[in-house]
Amino acid sequence: MKQTKQSNWIKWRWPILIILLLGLYFTPLPYYYSQPGDALVLDDVISVDGASEEAGGSFMLTTIRMGKANPIFYAWAQFSPYRILHPESQLRFEDETDEEYQHRQLMMMTDSQEVAKIVAYEQANKEVSYEYFGVLVTVLIEGMPAIEVLEQGDRIQQVNGESIRTADELIDRLTGYEKGDNVTLTIEREGELMEVTVGFSHFPEEMNAPSDRVGIGIQAPVTDREVTFNPDVHIDTSQIGGPSAGLMFSLEIYDQLTDGNLTKGYLVAGTGTIREDGTVGRIGGAAQKVVAADRAGADYFLAPFEDGADDSNYNEAVLAAEDIGTDMEIIPINRFEEAIEFLESL
Structure with a gap:
């Protein structure tokens, strides 16, 4: 009898184990899981009409891989500082679907690409034409005015009767207020202009905003405009989302618009958002992107310096580089012009 039971266990152990693993794999947890992704060569995805190809060197976009966590990924994340768990509330809005989240990420990527083109074309003194339609409200934060x-x-x-054209201008105009203050917005809704008064309040706790920061409660506003470039430029990034590739997009486009090879034959990776005034901004996952760049053999990694803030992406990247023992050099960048100056000095 004992031998029969043992034989039955041997017979069924693999199907049982597979069923258990499948159960764990398809059990969702209220977390997202991320790990180092890829470093994509940008001259494969960006092309400026009439640009000549320069041999040697490349700019690279760095990514992180992210998805819904399950018990297997949760356990796996405990064994490396570069596999990270993110509470769902930090990334998703309440009641936001997977499709809505992905759409929001792709919208931010699209906006980032447009701003990157503008920065590169204006720096290269190339032709850019604009037609503005206002700043589009895309996300409203629950519980805020x-x-x-x-x-x-x-x-x-308009904000308090002063015209605005871009999302950056809107953000700047709404800075410096306190809880209880009000502003008057002129908006266009379904073809009609109207004025509304809106107040300021603190952000919900789950958004992890600074305790003294206030706002009216809109997120990810989009500059609604038509921009044309001469010569034309094409970007194909498939399903990559988010705004963190702005700096590297700008550098690749600028390199194709100008004479010479800005990389000087080196592999230059990096990360950072870009504003139209050339300011390079903070992103998430800097340490993970350092790992991705190192795996791809990058010589340099450009990281947002954030005017020397203690918790800057640059400092995060330096610590990661030291931890993994890479020979890749981490370069602090505050503005697009600084990146150009560094590359020209190579």
Whole structure:
């Protein structure tokens, strides 16, 4: 009898084990899991009409891989500082679907690409033409004042009677207020102009904003405009989302617009958002992107310096580089012009 039971266990152990593993794999947890992704060569995905190809060297976009966590990924994350768990509330809005989240990420990537083109073309003194339609409201934050008076799809035209054209201008105009203050917004809704008054409040705790920061409660506003470039430029990044490739997009486009080879034959990776004034901004996952760049053999990694902030992406990247023992050099960057100056000095 004992031998029969043992034989039955041997017979069924693999199917049972497979069923258990499948059960664990398909059990969702309220976390997202991320790990180092890839370093993509940008001259494979960006092309400027009429640009000549220069031999040697490349700019690289660095990514992280992210997905919903399950018990297997949760356990796996405990064995490396570069496999990270993110509470779902830090990344997703309440009741936001997977499709809505992906759409928001792709919208931010699209906006990042446009700004990157503008920065590169203006720096290279190439032709850029604009037609502005306002700042598009895309996300309203639950529990904050804007959700009471604004709707998704509204176009903000003025703040306190002063015209705005870009999302950056809107953010700047809404800075410096305190809780309880009010502003008057002129908006376009379904073809009609109207004025609304909106107040300021603190951000929800789950957004992890600084305790003294206030806002009206809109997130990821988009500059609604038509921009044309001469010569034309094409970017194909498939399903990569988010705004963190702005700096590297700008550098690749600028390199194709100008004479010479800005990389000087080196593999230059990096990360950072880009604003139209050339400011390079903070991103998430800098340490993971250092790992991705090192695996791809990069010589340099450009990281947002954030004017020397103690918790800057640059400092995070330096610590990661030291930890993995890479020979790749980490370069602090505050502005697009600084990146150009560094590369020209190679």
